[in-house]
Amino acid sequence: MIREMDLGYVDETGDGVARAAALLRDARHAVALTGAGSSTPSGIPDFRSPGTGLWEHADPMVVASIHHFRRHPEEFYAWMRPLVATLLAAEPNPSHLALAELEAGGWLKAVITQNIDDLHQRAGSQEVLELHGHLREATCISCYRVLPTEKLLDDFLSTGEVPRCPVCDGVMKPNVVLFGEQLPVDVLNAAVAHARQADLMLVAGSSLEVTPASRLPLLVHERGGR
Incomplete structure (x- = not known):
């Protein structure tokens, strides 16, 4: 386990793990950036892999856009239903555990994730x-009430019906960022602040094709980091 690793002595001529350990040993402010590929070992499909990607049989600009969601929430939820079941059943894999141990050991300051x-x-x-964003909460698109999703998602998986606000009967939207929505400003600002302080960014499971996440490693590099 990483907590047992002696980062004070690393053979820097060794393999990739040793090299990463050496970089972490020397880093003043290391952060991690993770994407969908870091969760595929947990059974969660990524977006673009041929045959298994989430966009293989759906147009993301339609099914996962905020404009389409407001008009046809039932289509979004029909697409999301098997994914929600998979997400709720998934367990952390060794990469998640390793990053948590690095943080606990003081080697990593933060995890920035697209997941x-x-x-x-x-x-x-x-x-x-x-x-x-995340699936822990949902917001009513009519009255903007925010609710935890545990019961909402359980009911949705059981019935297949669009989750609705218990107060105004408006449609509940999970607090995930859909196409056409802005990223949460406070989260983005915190991620940028970490990137500007970082002298090392570990990138795991991301193709770096989606902005603004793809810009974060560049912020590190522009300031002389790795």
């Missing part, structure tokens, strides 16, 4: 910045 699966927190990470 909505809550696996970093469940693995024990404390400073997790969720750029694309």
Whole structure:
């Protein structure tokens, strides 16, 4: 386990793990950036892999856009239903556990993630910045009431019906970022602040094709970091 690793002595001519350990040993402010690939070992599909990606049989600009959601929430939820079941059943994998141990050992300052699966927190990470939101809460698009999703999602998985606000009967939208929505400003600002302080960013499971997450490693590099 990483907590047992002696980062004070690393063979820097060794393999990639040793090299990463050497970089962490020397880093003053290390952060991690994770994408969908870091959760595929937990059984959660990524977005673009041929045959298994979430966009293989759906147009993301339609089914996962806020404009389409407001008009046809039932189509979004029909697409989300198997994914929600998978997310709720998933368990943290060794990569999540490793990052949590690095943070606990003082080697890592934060995890910035593009994922909505809550696996970093469940693995024990404390400073997790969720750029694309999460499924722990949902917001009514009519009265803006925010509710925890545990019962909402359980009922949704049982019935397949669109979750609705218990107060005004408006549609409940999970607090994930859909196409056409802004990223949560406080989370993005915190991620940028970490990137500007960092002298090392570990990137795991991300193709770095989606902005603004793809810009974060550049902020580190522009200031002389790795």
